[in-house]
Amino acid sequence: MNVTLRVWRQANGRAKGKMAIYRVNDISEDMSFLEMLDVLNERLTLQGDDPIAFDSDCREGICGMCGLVINGVAHGPQQTTTCQLHMRSFSDGDVIDVEPWRADPFPVIKDLVVDRSAFDRIIQAGGYISAPTGTAPDAHATPVPKRDADRAFDAATCISCGACVAACPNGSAMLFTAAKITHLGLLPQGQPERYSRVVGMVAQHDAEGFGGCTNIGECTAVCPKAIPFETISRLNRDLISALTHGGSHWPRAAPKGETEVDEED
Amino acid sequence: MAVTGLILIGYLLAHMYGNLKIFAGAEAFNEYAHHLRALGEPLLPHTGALWIIRVVLLISVLGHMYAAFNLWSRAHKARGGTRRYYSHKSRTGVQRTYASFTLRWGGVVILLFVIYHLLHLTWNIIHPGGAAAEPYDRVVNGFQIWSVVLAYTIAMIAVGFHVRHGTWSALTTLGANTSSLARRRLNVLAYAVAGLVTVGFLLPPFAILFGFVS
Numbered sequence: 001m002n003v004t005l006r007v008w009r010q011a012n013g014r015a016k017g018k019m020a021i022y023r024v025n026d027i028s029e030d031m032s033f034l035e036m037l038d039v040l041n042e043r044l045t046l047q048g049d050d051p052i053a054f055d056s057d058c059r060e061g062i063c064g065m066c067g068l069v070i071n072g073v074a075h076g077p078q079q080t081t082t083c084q085l086h087m088r089s090f091s092d093g094d095v096i097d098v099e100p101w102r103a104d105p106f107p108v109i110k111d112l113v114v115d116r117s118a119f120d121r122i123i124q125a126g127g128y129i130s131a132p133t134g135t136a137p138d139a140h141a142t143p144v145p146k147r148d149a150d151r152a153f154d155a156a157t158c159i160s161c162g163a164c165v166a167a168c169p170n171g172s173a174m175l176f177t178a179a180k181i182t183h184l185g186l187l188p189q190g191q192p193e194r195y196s197r198v199v200g201m202v203a204q205h206d207a208e209g210f211g212g213c214t215n216i217g218e219c220t221a222v223c224p225k226a227i228p229f230e231t232i233s234r235l236n237r238d239l240i241s242a243l244t245h246g247g248s249h250w251p252r253a254a255p256k257g258e259t260e261v262d263e264e265d
Numbered sequence: 266m267a268v269t270g271l272i273l274i275g276y277l278l279a280h281m282y283g284n285l286k287i288f289a290g291a292e293a294f295n296e297y298a299h300h301l302r303a304l305g306e307p308l309l310p311h312t313g314a315l316w317i318i319r320v321v322l323l324i325s326v327l328g329h330m331y332a333a334f335n336l337w338s339r340a341h342k343a344r345g346g347t348r349r350y351y352s353h354k355s356r357t358g359v360q361r362t363y364a365s366f367t368l369r370w371g372g373v374v375i376l377l378f379v380i381y382h383l384l385h386l387t388w389n390i391i392h393p394g395g396a397a398a399e400p401y402d403r404v405v406n407g408f409q410i411w412s413v414v415l416a417y418t419i420a421m422i423a424v425g426f427h428v429r430h431g432t433w434s435a436l437t438t439l440g441a442n443t444s445s446l447a448r449r450r451l452n453v454l455a456y457a458v459a460g461l462v463t464v465g466f467l468l469p470p471f472a473i474l475f476g477f478v479s
Contacts, residue, residue: 006352019351069352071355072350072356073355097350097354099350099351102344102349102350103343104343167358167359169358169361170336170344171342171345206339210343211336211339211342211343211344212335212336212340213438214365214368214434215430215433215434215437215438215442216361216362217360218358218361228445230442230444230448232442233437233438233440233442233443236437236439
């Protein structure tokens with residue numbers, strides 16, 4: 001099949017970008033979207049042109065690296081990662097628009113690659129548990145109800161791809177933040193830091209420049225891992241509890257752009 | 266946003282109940298309007314309860330507007346300006362409701378309407394259809410004019426959309442969306458409240474326009 005691509009090209013973060021048009025001929029409908037881009041890039045390289053920069057890693061839908069806005073929808077017409085989107089989802093002769101995630105906290109590095117380290121700083125602000133190291137505890141030492149384990153796992157499947165932000169009309173990362181709050185807050189291991197976690201992560205989320213959630217739900221419609229909408233209400237409940245019972249000891253947001261690096265690494 | 270919004274929805278429902286008194290006749294309607302001023306007496310002074318309600322409403326409206334402006338400016342910055350995606354193939358989003366599109370500009374429409382409405386029926390500064398001393402006569406005079414009914418209809422449809430997304434969103438923000446079943450129920454509730462408010466407020470004007478109430 002033959003398609004025409006309109007692709008966002010931007011040399012670096014400071015350069016002004018624009019949409020460029022490419023014809024891609026004789027591709028198999030069983031190719032993934034990224035493989036189709038690989039074919040185009042091979043041709044561009046042979047022609048001596050700059051290949052299109054895009055992120056990818058595992059190419060099996062579990063790492064969260066690939067992420068493109070295809071025809072205005074994060075990850076394109078199927079609710080999956082871009083690497084798991086196949087060309088059979090398009091028709092011969094289609095014109096396909098390909099753009100990077102657009103959000104102020106996700107600056108473009110080059111072409112379709114954006115910097116998502118804002119997510120790392122949100123996780124650093126509370127998306128962890130403190131546990132004593134040493135020998136692993138017995139598997140049954142801490143019982144977890146099956147229902148809680150299932151719901152925690154549903155939230156834990158978030159791969160931090162950022163599609164929620166790319167799709168949100170407010171540019172909010174609330175679904176990403178709420179997934180981690182829900183994942184850890186439902187499990188006994190997450191209880192000691194449950195309330196400082198929600199305050200710290202939401203403060204960092206806001207400090208990074210993400211917008212506020214207005215419950216429109218576009219995030220859940222594009223999430224490749226189908227993180228449930230109710231995680232956001234759970235975050236709000238924890239936040240209300242924390243703020244009504246809280247004090248001056250709650251964590252504050254780290255300055256934007258400063259990622260703490262452990263010096264022993 | 267959520268708390269002030271729910272206060273305003275509560276007020277809308279009480280206001281709508283008062284409006285429907287018009288079907289009980291001029292005496293009942295005027296009596297109700299006068300009783301609002303005497304509400305809470307003798308514990309409160311004359312019009313005391315009314316002033317408490319007015320102050321709460323004013324604080325709610327200002328708080329609601331502040332929160333709305335704050336959310337809008339954060340969203341504007343986070344999206345990186347007005348133009349986000351060059352592709353126009355997904356303008357209506359993937360699954361978002363029409364009501365969610367109308368929230369911000371719909372809110373501006375409602376604000377302008379509220380100013381007009383206060384000038385018309387509360388302060389009686391403008392009086393289409395002729396001035397009158399009694400509330401019942403003011404209402405009947407005003408709504409015999411089709412353009413006034415049209416203005417109120419447009420405003421009430423805007424309110425309906427606003428309340429549809431607002432009810433759902435406020436309750437979700439306060440933590441009520443706890444499962445997919447809860448989400449379905451909240452959406453049904455939001456449609457029900459929006460429908461009730463829109464129809465309930467539009468019944469008196471149309472009844473007057475078509476001569477069922479005079």
